[in-house]
Amino acid sequence: MVALVTIVLLFLVALCSPAIVGTKPIVCNYKGNLYFPCLGYFNPKWENPIFIKDKFRGVYPRSLKQKDAESWAVWPLVYQDPYRRVKADEWHGVPSSREMLDNPVQNHGKPSAHNFFGTTPYGVDVFAGMVHGTRIAVLVGFVSMGIASFIGITIGALAGYFRGWIDVVLSRLIEVVMCIPTLVLILALISVIAEPTVWHLMAIIGVTSWTSIARLTRAEFLKLREMDYVAAARALGASHVRIIFIHVLRNALAPVLVPISFGVAAAILIESALSFLGFGAPPPNPSWGNLLHLGQDHILGKMWWLVLFPGLGIFLTVLCYNLVGEGLQEATDPRLRQAGK
Amino acid sequence: MTEPLVEIKNLRTHFFTDEGVVKAVEDVSLTIPRGKTLGLVGESGCGKSVTALSIIRLISPPGKIVSGSIAFYDDGRKIELTTLPEAEMRKMRGSRIAMIFQEPMTSLNPVFTVGSQIAEAVRLHHRVSSREAWDRAVEMLHKVRIPDAQRRASEYPHHFSGGMRQRVMIAMALSCNPKLLIADEPSTALDVTIQAQVLDLLRDLQTEFGMSILIITHDLGVIAEMADDVCVMYASKVVEYAPVVELFTNPLHPYTRGLFASRPEPGKPKDQKLRTIPGVVPSPLRFPSGCKFHPRCAYAQERCKKEEPVLRRPNLSQIPPSHVVHCHFAEQIEEQEEAAVKSV
Numbered sequence: 001m002v003a004l005v006t007i008v009l010l011f012l013v014a015l016c017s018p019a020i021v022g023t024k025p026i027v028c029n030y031k032g033n034l035y036f037p038c039l040g041y042f043n044p045k046w047e048n049p050i051f052i053k054d055k056f057r058g059v060y061p062r063s064l065k066q067k068d069a070e071s072w073a074v075w076p077l078v079y080q081d082p083y084r085r086v087k088a089d090e091w092h093g094v095p096s097s098r099e100m101l102d103n104p105v106q107n108h109g110k111p112s113a114h115n116f117f118g119t120t121p122y123g124v125d126v127f128a129g130m131v132h133g134t135r136i137a138v139l140v141g142f143v144s145m146g147i148a149s150f151i152g153i154t155i156g157a158l159a160g161y162f163r164g165w166i167d168v169v170l171s172r173l174i175e176v177v178m179c180i181p182t183l184v185l186i187l188a189l190i191s192v193i194a195e196p197t198v199w200h201l202m203a204i205i206g207v208t209s210w211t212s213i214a215r216l217t218r219a220e221f222l223k224l225r226e227m228d229y230v231a232a233a234r235a236l237g238a239s240h241v242r243i244i245f246i247h248v249l250r251n252a253l254a255p256v257l258v259p260i261s262f263g264v265a266a267a268i269l270i271e272s273a274l275s276f277l278g279f280g281a282p283p284p285n286p287s288w289g290n291l292l293h294l295g296q297d298h299i300l301g302k303m304w305w306l307v308l309f310p311g312l313g314i315f316l317t318v319l320c321y322n323l324v325g326e327g328l329q330e331a332t333d334p335r336l337r338q339a340g341k
Numbered sequence: 342m343t344e345p346l347v348e349i350k351n352l353r354t355h356f357f358t359d360e361g362v363v364k365a366v367e368d369v370s371l372t373i374p375r376g377k378t379l380g381l382v383g384e385s386g387c388g389k390s391v392t393a394l395s396i397i398r399l400i401s402p403p404g405k406i407v408s409g410s411i412a413f414y415d416d417g418r419k420i421e422l423t424t425l426p427e428a429e430m431r432k433m434r435g436s437r438i439a440m441i442f443q444e445p446m447t448s449l450n451p452v453f454t455v456g457s458q459i460a461e462a463v464r465l466h467h468r469v470s471s472r473e474a475w476d477r478a479v480e481m482l483h484k485v486r487i488p489d490a491q492r493r494a495s496e497y498p499h500h501f502s503g504g505m506r507q508r509v510m511i512a513m514a515l516s517c518n519p520k521l522l523i524a525d526e527p528s529t530a531l532d533v534t535i536q537a538q539v540l541d542l543l544r545d546l547q548t549e550f551g552m553s554i555l556i557i558t559h560d561l562g563v564i565a566e567m568a569d570d571v572c573v574m575y576a577s578k579v580v581e582y583a584p585v586v587e588l589f590t591n592p593l594h595p596y597t598r599g600l601f602a603s604r605p606e607p608g609k610p611k612d613q614k615l616r617t618i619p620g621v622v623p624s625p626l627r628f629p630s631g632c633k634f635h636p637r638c639a640y641a642q643e644r645c646k647k648e649e650p651v652l653r654r655p656n657l658s659q660i661p662p663s664h665v666v667h668c669h670f671a672e673q674i675e676e677q678e679e680a681a682v683k684s685v
Contacts, residue, residue, distance in 0.1 A: 164402065228448040234399055235523075236462045236513065237435035250452045 003323035010317060014134040017041065021128040023081040025060055025073035038076065041132065080115065080125035082132040082286040118305035120294050126305060129286040130313055136287040137317060140202055140271040141264035147206025148267075149260050152213030157244050157252075159214070160221025171218070178211045182270065190279050198271075198287075201280065205267050212259045220252035227251075254328070261325030265318040272314050288313050345414060346520055346553045347373040347396065352409035354388075354395045363625045365391040365404070367577040370652075372570075373521065375414075378547065378554040380568030380585070382561065382600070384622050388577040389557045393523045396555070397438050398422060398430050413437065415520065436466040439514035443526040445506035449498035456482070456494030459513045466517045481512035484549075485542060504535035508542065515550060522547075524556045528563060540566055561604060565589060570663075573597050576623055576633040579652060583664035593655055593666040593675060595638045632669070640674050 018038035019026050026038045030050070037060065040047030051060075054067055064071045117126035159170035186204050190196045224230065225248065233247050274280040275289020276296065288310040295306025354366040366388045373379045381389040394400050396411055411422040415437060425433070442448045450458060459478035463469065469477070475494070482490035485508040498506060507527060514522055524543065528536035540563060547554055556567050564571055564585065571588045573581040573596065581594040592598045599618040620637035623629055629636050635645040648669070654662055655671040668674070 228442050228444050229450040231399060232440070232442060232448045232510070232513070233450070235397055235434055235438075235440035236517075237431045237433070237465050238461075239431060247450055251450065 001327065003320040004327055006316065006320045007324055010134055010320075011138060013131060014138040017132045017135055019076050021078045021080050021082065021125070021131045022076040023060060023079060025064075025075055028060070028064060028071060028073035030064060030071045031068050041082075042135075078116075078127065080128040082124065082128040084124065117309040118303070120291070120306065126291060126309055129291050130288065130309060132286040133288045133291065133310070133313070136198055136271070136285065137268050137313075140198070140205070141268050141321070143199075143202040144205035144209065144267040145260055145264045147203060148210040148263055149213055149256075151207065152210030153217050153249070153256065155210070156214035156217025156219075156256075157221055157249060160218035161225050161240070161244050161248065163222070163225075167218070170214075174211050174214050174218075177208065180208060182208045183273070186270070186274060187277075187279060190274075196279075198280070198285065201271060201274065202267075205270055209263055209266065213256060213263065216259050217252060217256050220255055221248055224248045224251050257328045258325045261321050261328060265321040268314065268317055268321075272310075344375050345372045346375040347414070347555075348410075348412045349392070349396070350410045350412075352392065352395060352411065353407040354391050354400060355405060355407050357403040357405065361626050364577050364628070365625060366395060369409075369574070369577075369579055371572050371579065371582065373553050373555055374569070375520075375553055376547070376551050377569040378556055378567050380564040380571045381555060381557045381574060382559060382564055382571060383574035384559060386622055386625065387574045389574050390525055392574070393440070393525055393555060393557055396422065396521075397434055397440055397523060398425070399440075413521075432466070435462055435514075435519065436517045437519055438521045438523065439517070439519035440523040440525065441507070441510045441514050441527050443529050445503050445510055445530060448510050449501075449506055451498055454495050454497055455501065455509045459494075459509070459516050462513050462516045477516060478512075481516050482509070484515075484546070485509070485512040487512075504531050504539060507531060507535075507539050511539075511542065511546070515546060515552075518550060518552075520552055522552050522554045524554060526558055527556070529558070529560070536563075543567070561600060573600070576628060577625065578633065578667060580634065580667040581665070582652070584661075587661060587664050591660060591664070591675075593660070593664070593671045594634075594668050595640050595674060596634050598674075598678075599637075632667075640670060640677075642670065644669055 013020065018024065018041040022038055022041060024037040024040055024047075026036065028035050028037060035048050035050070037047055037051060051063075054063070060073070061075075064073060115125050115127065117130060119125055120129070155170050155174065159167040159174075182205070185208060186201070189204055190200070193200055221244075230243055230247060233243050238247070271280055271287070272289035272292065275287050276292045278293055280287060280289045280293075291306060291310040292314075295303060295310070349372070350370050352366055352369045353364070356363040356365055369388070369392055371379065371381075371392075381392065383389045391400065391404070395406055398406075400406060406423050409423065413420045413422050413433070420433070422430070422433070449455065453461075456475060456478045459481055460471065460474035463474040463477045464471070467474075479490050479494050482494055487493055487505060487508055493500075498509070501509060511527075522543075527543065528539050531539060543554065543556075544567065546552075554567070556563065558564060568585045571581075571583060571585050572579055573588075573594065575596050581588065581592070581597045583591075588597070589601075592601050596618070599616075602616045603618065605615055618637055623633060623636070629646075631647050632638070632641075632645040632650050635641040638645065650667050650669045652665050652667045654660070654664070655666050655675070657672055657675060
């Protein structure tokens with residue numbers, strides 16, 4: 001239950017990240033029009049081109065006041081940016097993180113009232129990076145497992161339901177794919193792809209990690225296809241497709257959700273591992289793995305916050321997905337629910 | 342004689358397993374009259390369920406209908422079920438032919454409410470809104486005498502007892518007004534009192550809906566209560582076929598006689614053992630030669646080991662023409678038995 005709440009919270013954070021931490025206003029009135037510059041964090045194209053034309057250069061507070069005295073804006077809860085360091089006197093009372101870095105006696109980028117989780121060696125706020133990094137963590141988990149469950153459930157269902165030669169062929173396919181070392185394949189493919197993005201990463205994780213889902217689905221289908229209600233549904237004139245995807249899958253779903261939620265956790269781990277090795281989301285993108293990557297020289301050194309906070313984030317997220325897997329199993333199975341009462 | 346609804350001629354259904362060909366149904370011919378009930382009796386593994394599954398074409402590989410014909414008469418049209426394309430067959434299932442199974446505990450999908458399962462059956466064959474289908478489901482639950490049908494329709498199968506679930510199955514099977522209901526041991530898994538209720542219900546619904554029933558059972562009591570005609574099967578073959586009263590008064594085949602003799606009767610001394618038919622059902626992979634019943638038959642003779650009998654009308658004056666038997670010596674056995682009864 002706690003785990004589920006945490007994951008929902010993670011989703012909310014991912015969705016609202018620009019409103020929590022950022023240097024772009026959530027809403028602003030500029031030259032008589034309403035704009036939502038914070039959407040630029042999701043996709044640069046969603047930011048209104050007027051800000052580029054008027055040479056804001058990403059520094060909104062000063063530019064807004066200078067170019068339109070009448071303007072007003074609603075700012076994120078915390079004024080820090082995941083992509084760049086905040087300059088001095090950019091925002092009330094927030095000192096430039098550069099200054100802190102330059103002054104080893106005083107601070108050296110340590111966690112402080114302005115930088116909750118410290119800063120990177122380049123002076124970028126770690127807290128901002130973590131908050132914006134949840135987007136990638138959530139996306140990687142869902143997109144790659146979405147692909148994996150689609151392939152895995154379809155193949156497992158067909159193999160388990162029809163048996164015979166279809167099962168033989170598909171089972172061998174599962175075994176072949178299981179033999180592929182995911183991490184090495186991803187590294188190889190990324191070196192081939194000209195401009196790897198995080199989407200390529202998700203697709204590759206998706207198409208290599210469906211085997212456990214397929215095997216479990218197949219096992220469930222082998223068991224469930226012999227149930228009398230399958231015969232009863234056939235006797236009522238239901239088609240194979242209908243029986244597979246409505247009658248049997250609905251019963252198989254509870255156990256199949258477990259490897260899926262484990263898979264989400266595994267996908268997040270793989271993405272972090274790749275980013276840590278420097279093959280993940282390309283560097284300017286904030287991701288937990290990228291922060292870890294920056295911290296790899298400092299694991300036992302002075303900048304412990306670069307390792308501790310992203311590491312803790314990954315650890316807690318993976319733990320929560322594993323706990324939720326178990327919770328889902330209980331929640332989706334009416335028989336278990338009955339037993340719990 | 343009423344007109345037939347289903348006419349099975351020389352049906353053979355075989356299973357091609359690794360150990361050899363299992364001839365589960367051999368040369369079975371029978372007729373299900375319109376609006377009447379045909380009872381199919383026999384031991385486990387005698388081919389009665391496979392016969393039923395052949396009609397609804399739910400034999401899955403390695404099983405196959407090898408030869409024979411199953412004709413279904415629908416509104417004056419004759420439909421040959423053995424060669425019907427699968428898509429057409431699917432339309433027949435549920436809307437013309439429906440089936441209920443032995444195990445009410447597992448025949449309902451545990452993750453859907455009973456109402457939605459009946460409604461689904463309706464929507465498979467009729468273009469109706471989900472609201473109408475649901476109303477139909479509630480109406481059907483009401484018809485199978487489930488109290489408080491409106492509320493219970495939205496409950497899950499595990500809220501229902503065995504007898505209630507079998508009623509739900511019946512409601513589901515009848516939701517599209519099928520012409521033929523195949524009931525595969527519908528009462529075997531139920532308590533005796535519930536059995537009677539379910540059978541009563543089936544009979545009442547038969548009168549209301551005017552469908553034919555093919556009831557499969559090994560319980561002669563169920564046959565006596567339900568069937569109009571009875572077909573006794575042994576080792577993949579029909580051994581005796583007669584109207585129910587006729588069969589109960591004049592069982593002719595030694596196997597049928599054995600079945601009747603092995604029924605417990607009240608009043609008999611308790612220490613007297615029930616009579617059994619000696620031996621076991623032969624394995625379908627290694628059927629005996631000649632008459633398949635001869636190793637267990639008290640009247641078996643040399644001819645029975647060599648020559649397979651045919652299903653024929655016995656040459657006995659008191660037997661009506663609708664009574665056929667699969668035995669070389671039906672007449673002689675009948676005379677012997679009558680003599681034995683007279684001498685006592």
